[in-house]
Each structure stands twice: as C-alpha cells, then as structure tokens.
Amino acid sequence: MKLFRTVFKTVRSASAAIVMLVLATAINAPLAAQTVPAGQPLAQPQPMGQPLPAANEQAAATVQPATEPATAPITDGAYVLGPGDVVNVSVLGRPEFNPQVQVQTDGTLQLPFLGTVKAADMTVLQFRDKVGRMLEAGGYYADPVVNVAIANYASRYVIVLGEVGQPGMVPIDRDYRVSEILARVGGARDTGSDFLTLRRASGEELKLDTRMIAIGGPNEDPVVKPGDKLFIPKAETFYVYGQVNSPGTYKIESGMTLRKAIATAGGVGAMGSEKKAKIYRDGEKIKRFDLSGLIKDGDVIVIGERFF
Secondary structure (H helix, E strand, C coil): CHHHHHHHHHHHHHHHHHHHHHHHHHHHHHHHHCCCCCCCCCCCCCCCCCCCCCCCHHHHCCCCCCCCCCCCCCCCCCCECCCCCEEEEEECCECCCCCEEECCCCCEEEECCCEEEECCCCEHHHHHHHHHHHHHHCCCCCCCCEEEEEEECCCCEEEEEECECCCEEEECCCCEEHHHHHHHCCCECCCECCEEEEECCCCCEEEEEHHHHHHCCCCCCCEECCCCEEEECECCEEEEEECECCCEEEECCCCCEHHHHHHHCCCECCCEEEEEEEEEECCEEECCCCCCCECCCCCEEEEEECCC
16 A cells, blocks of 8 residues: 555656646747847847838839830831821720821820820831830720821932923832832933932932833842932933934934934935034034044034035
8 A cells, every 4th residue: 555655646746747848848939939040130129100011022112114125126128207207096996096196397296195205216116016015004005906007108208300200209118229219200201311310318429321220130220218319311412404314303322423313313315415414513513523423412413415
C-alpha cells in the first residue's frame, strides 16, 4: 500500500511538469515569432490614425496617359499630310465620329472629342494610328477601328507648264515618274519641243528627251517629287518658201540638216534647185552653207529657181 502511494505521487508530479511545459511554450511562441535577426533594425510601429500601406502600389498610383511610341519612319511613296489637305476621319460602327476636316496652315486639324490634333508631316497610316491611340487613351472608345481617307490632295503637287494639253498643278499621292505626269496632263502638244526641263525644288535642273522618256528606262524617266516643275518649251522652228512643194513653218528635229529641212517641206519643186538654196539667219544671209549644215531656230530657207 505504501508503495502504491509513492508511485501515484511520482506520476502526478510528472503530469504537472508536462502541463507547465506546454503552457510555457504557448506563452513564448508569439515572442519568438517577433524575434529580429541580429543586425536588422527593429520595425517602427505605425502611428495611430495613419493609413496602412497599399497592398498594391500600382493600383493606388494615379493612372497616367500612355506615352506615344516613336513615329515610324516614312516609307518611300507614302503620302505625307500637309496644309490644305482635306481628310475624312471615321471610326467603324460609330456614326457620331465621321468628320471631314482640312489641315490648317499650322499643320493641325479639329476632331470631335479630341480637339486640336497635329496632322502635318505624318503619313495617313501614322495619323490613323495616332487618332486611335488618343481616342482609346481618353476613354471615348475601347479599341477603336479608325479609318483616314484623303478627300482632296492639296499640299503635295508638281507644276507642269508649257506645251502640254492641260498645264497646271498636278496633285501627287505617291511616287510618279515624268511619263506618268505627262500622261495626266494630256501629253505634249505638236508644237512642243522634243525635250523638257525638270527643275527640282532643290534647284537642280535636268534636261530630258521626251522620246527617251517614253521608251527609255528609269534613268531616262525619273521620279518627280513635290515642288518639282516640268516645262516643255515651244519647239524650235524654221521657215521655208520658194520653189518647194509645201512651203511653211516646220519644227526642227534633233540633228536636222538643210537637206532634211527641204525634204520636210515636200522637197524641191519642178522649177527649183537645191543649188539655189539660200539661208537667212538673224536677218543676214549666210554666204556658204551646204546641204549637210545644221538648221537652227528661226532660220529662213529660200529655194530659188533653176536655170534651164
């Protein structure tokens, strides 16, 4: 019996020790969680009344308009908008956004919702993308499908003057060659010269053979640029009368000799003689002039009668 009591007291003492150990572990656990590694500063307590930091700083930040990407380089042949051009700007499925506006002298135009928008020095595709980004960034439309069409070309043109069917300004919406511009103005007149002058906006001047423009390669038929001028002067002419079959005024062709000039006038008549041909240049008679001599602008040819 005495042995039983001794065992009971021992077991009760061990149980109490276990309970105390469990309680001590539970109390010290939060303190252990707050233990700061050596060398690290203690966290500062948050002052009363101050808001806690946002869980997502990007969500709390103010939304800023997206920066427009750099403008893509202008490709060859692309039409660049400029003052005077009239454009139609529309958004697919949005009839309220369909203005027809003109680019002003300062290079801007007015659009619904967006107000003043710069359009000059941009291609049609660049301006289309710019309007789409602005409409989406402003919250007016989600992923708008924008279309820009030119209603009137006014800022990019070449000037064609001289002996052509319809001289004037020719708008260009892409790269055109000289032959294409001539075709648009009705071609050269019969009274026109067999060459034309192409004067670049930079001041460079080219003299081109109209025949080679029609049948030659790219070098003989260059591309025109905005601001270029094309001029076809009147053809150089000569006058012939006397004993020829068709007296009159004729166009001087390249390399025309006296013999060719007489042939152009129908040849010597029955009463005429090539040996009796006389040439007057600038009002003065040329004493010696053979049939292989070159005719110049304004020359007067007189075919005299032959002696029997």
